[in-house]
Amino acid sequence: MPAIFLSHNHQDKPVVEPVAVELMKIYGQDSVFYDDWSIQPGDSIIGKMNEGLASPDFFLFFVTENSLNSGMVNLEWQSALYQAAKGKITFVPVRVDGVPLPAIVMHKAYIDMHRDGMEATIQQIKDRIAGKTEFVPKHTAFSNLTYTVDGYLSKELKITVKASHLQESNPKFMFLVKNDMDDVFVWIEGAAGIQAGPHQNVEIEGLGKASGLIAAPFTGTIRPNFPITFTIKSKPECRPVELLDVLHETKAGFFEPIPRATLQ
Structure with a gap:
């Protein structure tokens, strides 16, 4: 069984103890150094801490x-980092409340509880100790194109389409608008x-029936930092434009929705 040391400040026990308990269920109480059960009344605190730090396989x-x-x-953690530099233990920082890591620890890949939450953090710690290195994709929902909407609803909408990384x-x-097709028109600024x-x-x-207004410039592409702004306007005496979504033609005659971004 691997020996695991959990280094933390007592004020952070509400977030550290759930990790300790989950590891104890897998590896047993004797393999997980967590002061609430590893140090008993009458024990030397310094002595027990020294025992725990003597030869852990993983230092969290x-x-x-x-804690800082x-x-x-x-x-x-400074003692553990020294041992890790000699290759004796695996030093795993767990970022909890968003505070920057100490400069000397910045070279270490860390687990981000502040960003990922408790459940994901516990799973990452389990996987690290178990030696699992399976890659889990995090960017499957990437969209190179996004759009923002501006303008006056009663008059016209300005829809700016941007590329974040790649040329389109x-x-x-x-x-897609709720207006009748003949009541609105579109052009490019x-x-x-x-x-x-x-x-x-x-x-x-x-939502029922909608009109799909299709438009493109005669020439050109969309590149990062070179967006295209479309204007949709309702004709006189017609109701304001009601935009439902924006779709991009990804292959001939086939359109896919692109995400709407927050206007900065």
Whole structure:
């Protein structure tokens, strides 16, 4: 069984103890040094701490403002880091409350409880101790294109489409609106002309009928830092534009929704 030391400040026990308990269930109480059960009444605190730090296989340093201001915790993690530098133990920082890691620890990959939450942190710690190195994708929902909406609803909407990383060679988009197709029109700011249509009538589950306005510039691409702004305006005497979604043509005749970003 691996020996595991949990270095923390007593004020952080509400977040450290659930980790200790989960590890105890797997490896047993004797393999997990957690002061509430590893140090009993009458024991020498320093003596027990020294035993725990003598030869752990894994040292978990729970980094918080409290632990960084604790003289005892500082002694623990600095001693453990020295052992880790000699290859004797595995030093695993666990960032808890968002405080920056000590500069000398910054070279270590850390587990981010502050960002990922309790459940994910416990699983990451279990996996690290068990030696699991399976890659878990975190960016499967990436979209190079996003759009923002600005303007005056009663007059016109300005929809700016941006590329975050990659160049998009096909700048053709469909704008889904609740308005009748003949009541609104679309153009591109700064463009001499646009390719418009053929517009489509679309049936959306839960929303009913909508109009799909299709538009693209005659030439050009969308690149990072070079967005395209479309303007949709209702004709006189017609109700304001009601935008439902923006879709990008990813292959001939096939449109996929792109995410809406928050206007900065």
